[in-house]
Amino acid sequence: MTTLDAAETRRPFAGRRVRLGDLSLQVVAGAAAAASCVLVGLIVWKVIDGSLPSIRVNGPAFVTRVAWNPVLGHELYGAGSFLFGTAITSLVALLIAAPLAIGIALYLTELAPRLIRGPVTALIETLAAVPSVVIGLWGILVLGPILRDHVEPALHDALGWIPLFGPPSSSGSSLFTAIVVLTIMILPIVSSISRELFLGVPRELREGALALGTTRWEMIRGVVFPYARGGIAAAMILGFGRAIGEAIAVSQVIGATVGIHWSLFSGGDTLASKIAESYQGGTTKLQVASLIYLGLILLVFSLLMNVGAQWIVRRVARRQGVGLNRGGLG
Amino acid sequence: MPTFGTFIRVISLSVVAAFVAAVAAGAASAQRKDTVLSGAGSTFVAPLVAKWVDPLGSAYGYSLQYSGIGSGGGVAAVTNRTVDFGASDAPLTPDQFTACKGCIQIPWALSATAIIYNLNGVKNLLHMNGATLAKIVAGQITKWSDPAIQKLNKGVNLPDQTIAFVHRSDNSGTTYNFTDFLSSSSADWKTKYGKGVAVNWPVGTGQRGSSGVAAGVSQTPGGLGYVDVAYALANHLKFFAMQNKAGKYATPGLKGILGAAASQVKPDPQTNELSIVNPPTKFELAYPVATYTYVIVPMQSAKAAELRKFLFWAVTKGQSYGPKLLFQPIPKSVLVVAEKTIAKIHS
Amino acid sequence: MASHGITRADMAAVNLPRRRVVNRLMEGFTALAAVIGVALLVIIVWSVAKRGAHALNFDLLTKTPVPFAIGPVKQGLANAFAGSLVLVGLATLMTVPVGILIAVYLVEYARPSVRSGVSLVLDVLNGIPAIVVAIFVYGLFVVGHGQSGWAGAFALACLMLPLMTRSTMEVLLLVPNSLREASLGLGVPRWRTILSIVLPQTIGGITTGAVLAIARVAGETAPLLFTSSLVGTHVSWTPTHALQSIPVAIYELSESPDPADHARAWAAATVLLIFILLTSLAGRWIATRSRRRISTSR
Numbered sequence: 001m002t003t004l005d006a007a008e009t010r011r012p013f014a015g016r017r018v019r020l021g022d023l024s025l026q027v028v029a030g031a032a033a034a035a036s037c038v039l040v041g042l043i044v045w046k047v048i049d050g051s052l053p054s055i056r057v058n059g060p061a062f063v064t065r066v067a068w069n070p071v072l073g074h075e076l077y078g079a080g081s082f083l084f085g086t087a088i089t090s091l092v093a094l095l096i097a098a099p100l101a102i103g104i105a106l107y108l109t110e111l112a113p114r115l116i117r118g119p120v121t122a123l124i125e126t127l128a129a130v131p132s133v134v135i136g137l138w139g140i141l142v143l144g145p146i147l148r149d150h151v152e153p154a155l156h157d158a159l160g161w162i163p164l165f166g167p168p169s170s171s172g173s174s175l176f177t178a179i180v181v182l183t184i185m186i187l188p189i190v191s192s193i194s195r196e197l198f199l200g201v202p203r204e205l206r207e208g209a210l211a212l213g214t215t216r217w218e219m220i221r222g223v224v225f226p227y228a229r230g231g232i233a234a235a236m237i238l239g240f241g242r243a244i245g246e247a248i249a250v251s252q253v254i255g256a257t258v259g260i261h262w263s264l265f266s267g268g269d270t271l272a273s274k275i276a277e278s279y280q281g282g283t284t285k286l287q288v289a290s291l292i293y294l295g296l297i298l299l300v301f302s303l304l305m306n307v308g309a310q311w312i313v314r315r316v317a318r319r320q321g322v323g324l325n326r327g328g329l330g
Numbered sequence: 331m332p333t334f335g336t337f338i339r340v341i342s343l344s345v346v347a348a349f350v351a352a353v354a355a356g357a358a359s360a361q362r363k364d365t366v367l368s369g370a371g372s373t374f375v376a377p378l379v380a381k382w383v384d385p386l387g388s389a390y391g392y393s394l395q396y397s398g399i400g401s402g403g404g405v406a407a408v409t410n411r412t413v414d415f416g417a418s419d420a421p422l423t424p425d426q427f428t429a430c431k432g433c434i435q436i437p438w439a440l441s442a443t444a445i446i447y448n449l450n451g452v453k454n455l456l457h458m459n460g461a462t463l464a465k466i467v468a469g470q471i472t473k474w475s476d477p478a479i480q481k482l483n484k485g486v487n488l489p490d491q492t493i494a495f496v497h498r499s500d501n502s503g504t505t506y507n508f509t510d511f512l513s514s515s516s517a518d519w520k521t522k523y524g525k526g527v528a529v530n531w532p533v534g535t536g537q538r539g540s541s542g543v544a545a546g547v548s549q550t551p552g553g554l555g556y557v558d559v560a561y562a563l564a565n566h567l568k569f570f571a572m573q574n575k576a577g578k579y580a581t582p583g584l585k586g587i588l589g590a591a592a593s594q595v596k597p598d599p600q601t602n603e604l605s606i607v608n609p610p611t612k613f614e615l616a617y618p619v620a621t622y623t624y625v626i627v628p629m630q631s632a633k634a635a636e637l638r639k640f641l642f643w644a645v646t647k648g649q650s651y652g653p654k655l656l657f658q659p660i661p662k663s664v665l666v667v668a669e670k671t672i673a674k675i676h677s
Numbered sequence: 678m679a680s681h682g683i684t685r686a687d688m689a690a691v692n693l694p695r696r697r698v699v700n701r702l703m704e705g706f707t708a709l710a711a712v713i714g715v716a717l718l719v720i721i722v723w724s725v726a727k728r729g730a731h732a733l734n735f736d737l738l739t740k741t742p743v744p745f746a747i748g749p750v751k752q753g754l755a756n757a758f759a760g761s762l763v764l765v766g767l768a769t770l771m772t773v774p775v776g777i778l779i780a781v782y783l784v785e786y787a788r789p790s791v792r793s794g795v796s797l798v799l800d801v802l803n804g805i806p807a808i809v810v811a812i813f814v815y816g817l818f819v820v821g822h823g824q825s826g827w828a829g830a831f832a833l834a835c836l837m838l839p840l841m842t843r844s845t846m847e848v849l850l851l852v853p854n855s856l857r858e859a860s861l862g863l864g865v866p867r868w869r870t871i872l873s874i875v876l877p878q879t880i881g882g883i884t885t886g887a888v889l890a891i892a893r894v895a896g897e898t899a900p901l902l903f904t905s906s907l908v909g910t911h912v913s914w915t916p917t918h919a920l921q922s923i924p925v926a927i928y929e930l931s932e933s934p935d936p937a938d939h940a941r942a943w944a945a946a947t948v949l950l951i952f953i954l955l956t957s958l959a960g961r962w963i964a965t966r967s968r969r970r971i972s973t974s975r
Contacts, residue, residue: 025868029782032775033791036838037798043805043813043835050816070501071526072423103710111704112711120711127718129957131896133924134725134946137931141939142724145549170494171535171550184717191714215700245806248898248924252931256499256536267535272808277538279812280903281403281501283527284425288406295809306804310797366918368823370907377745383910395909395918412823413907538932545934564745565934655745 044299051296054289062293068258068274070287077290079297084260085268086298089175089250090243092264093182098236101187105194106220121195128188136252139181144172144253152176152265166263173255176264178273181249186239193235197228230316234309241305244298247272271298365636368395371404371417372503373540375439375623377560379417381651382644389647390639398539402501402527408433408626414633415641416626419503420527421603432629434675435602436668438645440591441657442582442620443507444562444569446544448553449474449489452568455581457482459573460515460608460618466493466554467512468519469533474552482573489552496546496555499536501527507607507621508556514608556619559583560655576614586617587658595663602671604664622664627675634677641672722950729947732940737948741910742926749937754945759912760826760920764905765895767830767916768837773887775834776841777876783842784849785871796846803839807899810835815903826916829905836900837890844889848882848967849875881967888960892953898924923949 054062058077065078108121152168159165169176201224209219225232247270255267256277269277271294282288369379376398383394399407401418408416409430422435445458462478465471471478475490498505506527513520523529537546540557544565547553559582562569571579580586593609593616602624609616625644627637645668649659660668740753779799783792810832818828852875860870876883901922908921923945930942 021866021868025871026782026786029778029786032778033782033787033795035775036779036802036842037795039835039838040798040802040805042817043802043810046813046816047809050812067530069530070528071524071530072425074524100710100713103707104714107707107711111707120715123718124711124714126954126957127714127721129892129953130718130721131898131924131949131953133896133898133927133931134950135721137927137942137946138721138724140931167492169535170492170552171496171546173535173537173546184721187714187717215696217700217703218696220703241804245804245808247806247808248928251538252928256538257534258530272806275808275812276899276902277499277536278501279815280406280906281400281527282406283402283501285429292812295812298806299809302804302806302809303801306801310800366909368907368909368918380744393909393911395907397907399907407907410820412819412821541934542932545932548934560745561934567934 047292047296047299050292051289053285054293057286058290058293062290063297066260070283072284075284075286077287077293079271079294081258081260082269082271082274082294083297085175085254086244086270086272086301088264089178089182089254089268089270090240092179093186093243094236094240096179097183097187097239098190100183101190101235101239102194102232104187104191105198106224108195109198110216110220110224121192124188124191127184128192132185132246132249133252135181135184136249139177139249139253140173143180144177147174147177147180148172156265163262164264166261166265169255169265169267171255173253173267174265175254175261175268178250178254178268178270179264181253182243182246185246185249186243189242190235190239193238194228194232197231197235198224201227230312234312234316237305237309237312241302241309244270244305245272245302246270247276251276271295365391365633366393366395367415367633367636367640368413369404369415369417369625370397370399370407370413371626372401372419372623373398374401374419374441374443374502374504374507374558374621375417376540377558377564377655378439378441378648378652378657381655382648385647385651386640386643389643390636392636392640394640398541400498400500400527400539401503401506405430405626408628411628414627414631414637417623418626419621419623420506421601421624422626427601430626430628433626434629434671435624435626436641436645436671437597437602437604437622437660437664438625438641438668439623439649439652439657440587440620440660440664441623441652441655442559442587442590442617443504443511443556444559444567444582445508445572445619446547446553446555446557446562446567446569448547448551449491449568450551452486452488454568455571456486456568457573457579458570460511463572464512464516464519467495467497467531467533468522491552494550494553495531495534496543496550496553497531497534497536498528498538498540498543500538502540503527503621503623504540504556504558505529507619510605510607510621511619560657563656572618574613574616574618575608575611576616578614580615580617582617582619583656584653584658585615587620587656589613589615590617590620591622591658591661592616595661597664597667602667622660629674630676632677634675638672638675641675642669645669645672725943725946725950728940728943729945732944733947734944737941737944741912744910752941754921754923754926754941756908756910756912757921757923757926757945758948759914760905760908761895761922761924763826763914763916763920764830764833764901764922765891767826768833768894769887769891771830771834772837772841772890773883776838776886777845777883779838779842780845780849781871781876784846785867785875799839799842802835807836807897808902811900811903814900819904824903824905824907824919826905826918826920829901829920829922830916832900832904833894833897836897837894840890840893841886844886845879845883848879848885851882852878879967881963881970885960885964885967888956888963892956892960895953895956896924896949898928901925902928 062078064080066080067076067078069076155165156168205223209223250270251273254273257267275291279291379396386392386394401420404416404418407413474488509525509529513525537543540561543555544557544561547555571581573579590606590609593606593613594604597604604622606620608618736751737753739755740751741755743750743752814828814832860874905919906925908919927942927945930938
């Protein structure tokens with residue numbers, strides 16, 4: 001008799017008990033996994049359900065309408081102003097943050113002396129750990145006045161003929177301050193993902209190019225970038241997704257204004273910050289539903305960004321035959 | 331010998347365990363002796379309610395929790411029954427009464443909205459009237475040195491600075507009071523923007539709460555805004571003396587508020603609301619941007635007995651905390667109606 | 678090659694000085710970017726710490742706020758510190774068991790298609806903006822019942838769950854299969870193998886996940902805005918009512934006109950930053966330690 005048979009015969013009901021224990025754990029763990037899927041579905045459903053009253057009244061025209069008139073009897077709501085605010089703040093922030101982040105990643109993988117790589121990496125990632133409300137506090141009390149008193153007048157004097165750089169804001173709360181705040185927040189995300197991508201470029205490819213006589217920059221441009229192109233795109237999309245979802249820091253520094261103003265120094269509002277400001281005080285059912293409608297638009301965009309980034313990563317991985325080491329991004 | 335890694339793990343696990351212990355202790359602890367009365371709404375009345383917390387606790391053992399989230403938020407919160415009472419400076423509309431399902435409205439405080447400004451080197455209590463103010467807020471007057479403002483303030487050196495208007499970004503009863511005044515002073519404003527807890531502001535930046543507007547104006551040179559007068563005092567902000575219909579310039583002090591309150595002594599029999607904005611010519615002492623503020627309670631509540639006690643106290647003893655904050659105690663005629671309405675709360 | 682006058686090598690040699698200049702420029706740019714990145718962190722942390730140090734005293738932790746105080750009054754944020762402890766503690770209690778169970782299911786039981794499917798769902802959950810989670814929890818728990826610490830903690834738990842699950846999954850995958858097979862081969866039932874043999878190996882990773890999730894969510898304001906923000910000034914430990922929290926307190930104080938309020942906001946922000954930085958460091962330390970242990974053991 002083998003050891004196994006002896007064990008089984010010593011415990012005649014072992015088979016049934018084992019099956020019960022196995023079944024219980026599998027069912028409980030499976031239920032937890034199912035519950036997480038149900039949770040996400042519930043979130044999506046609740047947001048759609050909450051915005052239905054506004055969808056029924058406004059339809060898809062809501063998405064582009066530039067209006068937010070809460071006066072009773074003349075109520076008219078639309079997301080256009082906030083879509084503009086979200087787009088301009090997040091896009092400009094990404095435009096500034098992406099080159100900086102890629103530069104940081106390149107520095108940390110190619111150029112930095114070994115000794116400082118670890119500490120500098122840790123410092124950059126610590127920037128991601130600073131809570132948004134603290135950055136917002138710093139934005140209102142420190143950054144805003146500096147931008148209002150020194151940076152904006154200088155930019156207006158130098159580049160005032162461009163409509164983007166209109167008269168400086170009077171209060172320090174403006175689209176521009178929000179852009180700086182968002183840049184600070186998405187910099188670490190794009191940087192750390194890019195860093196991991198660059199670390200994954202095969203040594204042979206890099207050293208081969210250098211051996212052929214290319215300068216380091218030419219090697220980066222010719223080997224690292226093409227190899228990591230998809231991943232960098234995904235990193236930028238994830239950074240963008242993070243920026244559009246940021247409600248707290250933006251609401252503290254953006255100056256809560258409705259309407260489309262092309263000057264970066266004017267006030268504005270984004271989808272997320274409008275919800276943070278107005279949701280608790282929604283007076284009529286239509287206003288609350290319209291705010292949730294804003295949340296629905298925000299949710300759709302966030303999901304698109306997230307899924308889009310994942311899809312790019314998968315496509316790139318399949319093409320190159322390797323995958324990113326992490327199970328998920330961001 | 332325990333390694334540093336083990337040390338860190340022990341520390342982290344202890345921190346996690348401490349959380350768990352704190353939570354368990356909290357959850358298992360006996361129910362607080364105090365009854366919690368939770369309310370939310372108007373930032374206008376928040377300074378007065380804050381003064382009520384301690385005396386109410388010692389008188390009845392009630393723990394009063396009040397959050398200033400704006401009048402609109404207060405109405406929404408009490409409609410959704412997420413709080414025991416709501417506070418709003420803007421009276422409920424018929425639709426809001428219906429949505430609230432059996433709520434009553436009680437005027438419980440009386441004060442004024444100060445129009446604040448931030449001008450370095452310029453004296454306090456500059457003169458202003460409703461028509462000019464409406465033009466400023468509509469964006470038609472953009473500089474402090476504009477002749478319209480200069481005309482009201484002969485002999486004062488007004489700087490050539492841009493007027494930076496700060497309004498409320500949340501749904502606010504103070505906005506309602508302010509725009510009510512603008513609508514009654516300017517037909518142009520009335521048709522274009524009207525009155526409400528929030529309007530389609532043509533110019534200016536938004537801040538949350540009266541404290542947000544006070545902060546915005548005090549940090550912005552050339553700023554102009556509107557807050558409950560208690561905020562203007564607390565933050566040493568300058569405010570205008572506003573011209574009333576009689577042509578006199580009145581300040582948002584107790585005399586001006588009392589003068590305005592004289593223009594409507596009996597609340598509306600249906601809704602208990604009172605309108606004392608821009609009173610007629612014969613009220614010479616009136617400050618034209620004064621307002622009552624209301625507490626909104628469901629007629630039927632599990633905490634009916636506590637609410638009745640609290641509200642009776644608020645409209646009687648509570649009023650004595652007002653004058654220091656420039657809240658004028660409510661007149662007898664209003665008090666009588668208030669007490670009759672409070673008695674209607676039942677469980 | 679010699680038949681054509683100028684070779685590629687010649688071109689390369691001629692261009693070399695220019696290529697070297699471009700290279701130096703780009704190297705300089707990346708170094709500058711790194712300096713900017715580090716400088717941003719230093720500036721912000723220094724700003725916060727410098728201003729927070731002034732108002733950092735025991736009053737902050739032991740006294741309650743006195744709104745609209747006239748004249749200097751001893752006040753602090755005791756209710757916010759207590760509330761944050763309860764909210765984050767409850768959220769951790771909700772997240773850790775569920776996260777472990779989901780990770781166990783995905784690694785030990787699920788087919789690869791199910792594993793990638795649920796992983797995708799968790800990534801989606803991770804990407805949902807916190808303000809949308811707040812709307813959801815408000816509609817689910819607050820409407821009709823009032824705000825509560827439970828609702829706030831649940832909102833925080835929704836944000837913690839993907840981190841917790843992923844952390845546990847990573848470390849479960851590190852446990853060598855030989856361990857599982859040896860245990861099963863000795864007749865230990867599957868469930869006992871997982872609970873008594875595999876999971877204890879992963880305590881380090883689970884702790885890491887919990888600690889990093891706590892660091893992530895300790896500073897979150899949006900999920901608490903509509904679920905646990907209508908609060909009083911007394912210290913309360915019962916989650917049946919709304920509880921004040923440090924991030925929400927900072928948010929409210931940041932928009933006040935009173936410089937004394939700003940001072941307390943800076944002080945609270947300093948404490949929050951220190952807590953989050955220490956927790957993140959601890960989490961990462963545990964992570965590297967436990968990963969080294971698992972892969973070098975056996």
